[in-house]
Amino acid sequence: MNWKLAARAEKMNPSVLREILKVTERPGIISLAGGLPSPKAFPINAFAEACAEVLHKDGQAALQYGASEGYTPLREAVAAMLPWPVDPAQVLITTGSQQGLDLVAKVLLDPGSRVLVETPTYLGALQAFSPMEPEPVSVASDNEGVVVDDMVAKAQDARFIYLLPNFQNPTGRTMTEERRAAVSAAAAKAGLPIVEDNPYGELWFDSAPALPLTARNPDGCIYLGSFSKVLAPGLRLGFMVAPKAIFPKLLQAKQAADLHSPSFNQRMVHEVMKDGFLSRHVPTIRALYKRQCEAMVAALQREMKGLSVEFVKPAGGMFLWVRLPEGIDTVALLPKAVERGVAFVPGAPFYAGQGDPRTLRLSFVTASVDEIDTAIAALAEVVREQLAHHMAAEVQRQLAASPA
Template identity: 70%
Template sequence: MNPSVIREILKVTEKPGIISFAGGLPSARTFPVEAFAAACETVLRTDGPAALQYASSEGLPALREWIAGQLPWDVSPDQVLITTGSQQGLDLVAKVLIDQDSTVLVETPTYLGALQAFTPMEPAIVGVQSDAEGIDVDDLAKKAPGARFLYVLPNFQNPTGRTMSEARRQALVDTARRIGLPIVEDNPYGDLWFDQPPPKPLTARNPEGGIYLGSFSKVLAPGLRLGYVVAPKAIMPKLLQAKQAADLHSPSFNQRMVAEVLKDGFLDRHVPTIRALYKHQCEVMLDALTHEMAGLDVQWNSPDGGMFLWARLPAGLNAIELLPNAVDKGLAFVPGAAFFASDPDPRALRLSFVTASEEQIRIGIKALADTIREAVKG
């Protein structure tokens, strides 16, 4: 097991005066504190003893039913397992599907937390070539023989912010079905679209050929530590056994609070406010990049949702080496190398635009530009 590069960087951001584009933290301004205060009172008053007691490993039936009913394909609540954050879902999938030296395929780059979850099982993690539309299906077909599964984040990916196109999704699902490759689809950011929702999930196109992971962290609050796994019925018993061995069950009190908050269509009213905030934050960062990076050979993308954008430094620069100089100027970011299964791009970096204020974004991007100019001059 290896330490999280991001968690180590977050320690730096605790220093006074540091503007952080590093953490993948939702904006605390989006947390529905009042709704949870009311739900807490209701749960303790009406169902207190059960909320504070041990519970079933599968999760609260009402919450599993709600999740099944929200998904855009036919799902039974029996196929839903509540997890302690979607990160635990990755851990359970790894324990059930990975053996030592087996092959696991991932996007290039991919979510660092998935690499951390998979690595203790000692697989061979193989990166599949990817572009702005997502996975390169031809490269996938070459590398797929013998692989246990492909792990993919189609929507507003962490770290790049890219979204897999409709054509690429269908080609990926068709190829995976043809060669018998399971897909583990991670979708924590799918509801955070700016102007229009992303194409339908991969799992909806082939439900028996994939495992789907979701989370309440980005639409409600990460401190609840609640996520879920949706899987074919044949694999659920093994995932449940792994869950029981890990922590018996996710917090029953938290599950009841979430079910109470969700029961009256709360997300339909709440999530649009998150989208509007994040869209504005993203636009501010893109505008600042355009203004401050003038004359520098810096590249970046323009995401359609989510929390991140992906940037690339001028030739010859290294994001890891640049970071201490940026911190000296009051800015933290995440070097992109940590997100690669192999052959990392030393020039890449991830910028999160959701937690900093508008003023902090402009100040931080200027600090980044100043740091890059100094490095280019040598």
């Protein structure tokens, strides 16, 4: 049978993360790899009550087809909870914020279109953009976010820049107020649209991050949000806020993609959020993740002592980004770590361009404090071993290269 693949499908490669996550499902492995929110934080009872209430009160509508835009009361609730004036007519409910990335790509990217991304950036965004065959361009980034001069230098003909300013996946870094102001002004001046992804913004530890980029220039930005981290990912609900100029196109792409997101789930989430539930629930998640993050930072400081390991303590979110000493390749390190019962994600796949082989991403939210301690100790042991191998090989190489 002549199954001829589209050119974009020929280029698709199995996701590195996917294959890794399969390995980490083996029993006995402590996974610091996945971006899975802690199931301890899922409000199961609140959902059970909401399900019963929605089916009792509004069962027929909850089980019927709905509008592609989403359930109106949920769109209104989203608009009301955002920290700048948002018309509910600009809110599109999506099947997770991952779908928002798919729709943005369909509406804004032609083959070869330049799309600017951070260094490194969210791997799922690269995957979502990839079927539209754009050319991702890596913009230099430091601990405060994307570097403005490099962004401006690369802005010409770019369709947009994709930014994740709060507790970024994978680096955990947060864009400072000063950097936001500068990025927003420079992007507006260059006519460069911003796609702002904010799945983790509510997961701050000590103080809320600065105002979103979109709040500073709503007509120049598409904002993506998610219920996955403040409620539960298994409902697959996110949202996007888009300028009126392009909303209709995103809506049409949404309709073609899956008609609409589940009516039932939208009503469940709306029901759960009533009466300020999130303002009581989210602080419990923040406290849990803060505790686990501190445990991981302490474990890294304790176990990696004497190794030149670099990391920045995150101010929120789910991830900690680590750079291991010279000579370590984290892709090669992973199978050794898995043998010792610990999994992580190598950093290289998160780069649009050449990746840094010494980097890796650790999640501090899924494993318990005890598991974190055990896992980081095991990881440090593997790193020391690999380093010893590397140095032995280096000595051998130098001996071999020296005159006989």
